[in-house]
Amino acid sequence: MKNWLCSLAVAFSMYSKIPMPRVEWTKERMEYAMCFFPMIGLVMGAAYWLFGTACGALGLGETVFYAGAGTLIPLAVTGGIHMDGYLDTCDALCSYGSREKRLEILKDPHTGAFAVIRCGMYLLGFAAVFSLLPPERLGMAAGIFTLSRALSGFAVVSFPKAKRDGLVATFSENAAKREVQVCSVVWGLLALWIIFRAAGAEVCLACGLAAGAAFWRYRAVAFREFGGITGDLAGYFLQRAELWQLAVAAAVMTAGRWLG
Numbered sequence: 001m002k003n004w005l006c007s008l009a010v011a012f013s014m015y016s017k018i019p020m021p022r023v024e025w026t027k028e029r030m031e032y033a034m035c036f037f038p039m040i041g042l043v044m045g046a047a048y049w050l051f052g053t054a055c056g057a058l059g060l061g062e063t064v065f066y067a068g069a070g071t072l073i074p075l076a077v078t079g080g081i082h083m084d085g086y087l088d089t090c091d092a093l094c095s096y097g098s099r100e101k102r103l104e105i106l107k108d109p110h111t112g113a114f115a116v117i118r119c120g121m122y123l124l125g126f127a128a129v130f131s132l133l134p135p136e137r138l139g140m141a142a143g144i145f146t147l148s149r150a151l152s153g154f155a156v157v158s159f160p161k162a163k164r165d166g167l168v169a170t171f172s173e174n175a176a177k178r179e180v181q182v183c184s185v186v187w188g189l190l191a192l193w194i195i196f197r198a199a200g201a202e203v204c205l206a207c208g209l210a211a212g213a214a215f216w217r218y219r220a221v222a223f224r225e226f227g228g229i230t231g232d233l234a235g236y237f238l239q240r241a242e243l244w245q246l247a248v249a250a251a252v253m254t255a256g257r258w259l260g
Helices: 002-015 039-058 064-078 081-095 099-107 113-130 135-158 167-174 177-199 201-226 231-259
Strands: none
Touching (some): 002 081, 039 135, 064 081, 064 113, 064 135, 081 099, 081 113, 081 201, 081 231, 099 201, 135 177, 135 201, 177 231, 201 231
């Protein structure tokens, strides 16, 4: 039990800004860390539910504040670790260089022009999509952010790695792969159930298809352009999967309001 709790602390201390007890990163404690990675999505969902409840009570559901603050919540919870990977990957893909050149760009600590451009585009797109989501439906965010992490954790222990060092390689090498895969499937099913309960069957189906499409695209880009996955590519997938799910959820609910 102690190692499981330590694994939880490792996952949360690595992939969020939520305070955790300091624990030593031993092999035994890293074995199940990815099993707890999707749980961060539940925390983010709870934050969105509280935010939506407050905005609904105060009548702030159709304001710039609502869209702007809603966009910042994921960055506040994660510290921007996944956004960093997304931006590094955008720089690498936009270089149109060789595979070796793209991998070098991923390791470069400097920020390129394409990363800055894509950051602005992403945040504006997120805010635009979020402005269409009713405050009373934000509980579905728990499912959306959990599903993206369940798929990401599954990929970490299942997909080939582009290099032998780095964060993803470290977590994958020390992980109990079968247990992580099973946990990822369970988390994914729970995530879909949460979306279904919070927003209905149509939104659940749309989010599931969007997450699946983002996952397929992630695998294709990683294998074709980089020869496998890296920590930056994992962040790239996570950001895209979440935005795609929110976008289709907003589209389905907006269409429902128009038709209703």
